[in-house]
Every structure is written in structure tokens, then in C-alpha cells.
Amino acid sequence: MTEYERSRTMPALPEHVFDQAGRVDQLDGWLPRDLHVRVDDLPAVTVHEDRTGEDARGLFRARKEQLRLEWGTRETGRYAGWLQVAGLGSGASEVTVHLSFFDPRHAPPGDAVRDALDRSLERLEEQVRLGTENPAG
Template identity: 55%
Template sequence: MTDYERSRTMPALPEPVLDEAAGPGRLDAWMPRDLHVRAEGPPAAAVRGDGGGDGGGTDGGGTDGPALLRMEWGTRDDGRHPGWLRVAGLDGGTSRVTVHLSCPGGDSAPPPETVERQLDEGLARLEEQVRLRVDSGG
């Protein structure tokens, strides 16, 4: 497996960002379609916690750090594209979204620059969806 991770700042607090990313049927709206990532029932597992940390959800560090929200996905049968998305609150009502995706290695693996570009494009789609949600008051 090869791991990829990309981040982007979003124009909203963490909760609406995670709601937009993890809502029913929304994973397909922003994740790279060519990577065949799909949520399986239940749709994406969202784990909410407080504190900073390394993406492990609640890190036991108390509630002094920024809000940290996380969702995970993967295929149950073969685990080909497991991954997670983490949203951390920033100053000024913005958030930092980090998406992590594991892809199979070998001859069938897409080139790393393709996966990174697709993740960047997916985060840009998510940012646009969040921006539309915020602008419409939702």
C-alpha cells in the first residue's frame, strides 16, 4: 500500500465541513471518482473528538486544543482504498481539512502524481460545496 495525504483550508467551522464531507451520498461528490472510493453501509463512520493530535481522533489531551473531527472509509472485502478525513478548527472561523488515502501498490497502481492531483481536485470540490453551503446560510 502507498499512502497519500493532502490538506486544504476551508471557509467554515469544522462541524459544517464534516457534515458536508460525510453527509449521505456526499463522499462521491468530492472524492476522486477514478480511485473508486466508496462508502459502505453505514455510509462513512464519523468519529468526533476534541484536542489536537496526529489524526487518531480523540488523543486524550483534553479539550484545550482545537476541535478535531474525523471520518473514515474503506472497502470491507479487500481494503483497497481505506482512508480518513480530519477537520481541525483554525482561527477566524476556518478549518484545515486533511485527507489520507491508501492505494494498492503494484503494476495496477496509478502514478503518485495522479493520486495527489485527484486528491487536490477532490478537496477543491469539497471547498466549493462548503462555500456554497456557507453562502446560502446552511
């Protein structure tokens, strides 16, 4: 198994960060740019990857009471991930994203994954900031 994890501190309450991260209709706003999520019948989703042109059947669950999102592939069990939000006090939060690739031969290169996770967390922070400035959005 190959695993990756990245964290980022965000200047927002953990509940707000979780709400922004877990909006299924806005996942494309912070996920890696070449991934697009289509909701089938939650928890079932389909993820399209631009790089390969392929669709993958997946699962997506939001556990609000734990401030945790979980996702992964259906049937094949090749991939899983989670996002956890934790309060740091003073209105700040730490967001951690973890990815697991169960067959190391199919895991993307480590540097590419770490860069994609960092960029995703940056985009999520921007989404959170915009949501704080405009709570209706």
C-alpha cells in the same frame, strides 16, 4: 504500502466542513469524478468506478466527535482512507485527506492520486461555500 496525503485550508467552521464532507448523499459532489457511492446499510457502501466499470464493497464511517471520516474496502483490505477536519481559529479549518493502498502493485500513479485529492478538496471547499451561503442545502 503506498500512502498519499493532501491538505487544504477552508474559510468555514470545522463543524460545518465536517457536516458537508460527511453527507453520504452528497459524497459524489467532492469525491473524484469517476467514483460514485451507494449506501447499502451503513457502514456498508458500494463504490462504483466509472473508469473500470466495477463496483467495490466498502465501508464508510463518520466520527462526528472527532470530526473524522473513515472509509475503505470490505473483505479485501486493499485500500483505506480518512478525512480529518481541524479548526484553525478565526472561523477557518484545515482539511486533510489521507489514502493508503496496502498493495503497492495496485496503487494508482502518485501524480494522478495527488491531482485527484487536490481536485476533491477544491470541490469540497466549493460545496462548503455553497452550504454556508444556503445553510438549508
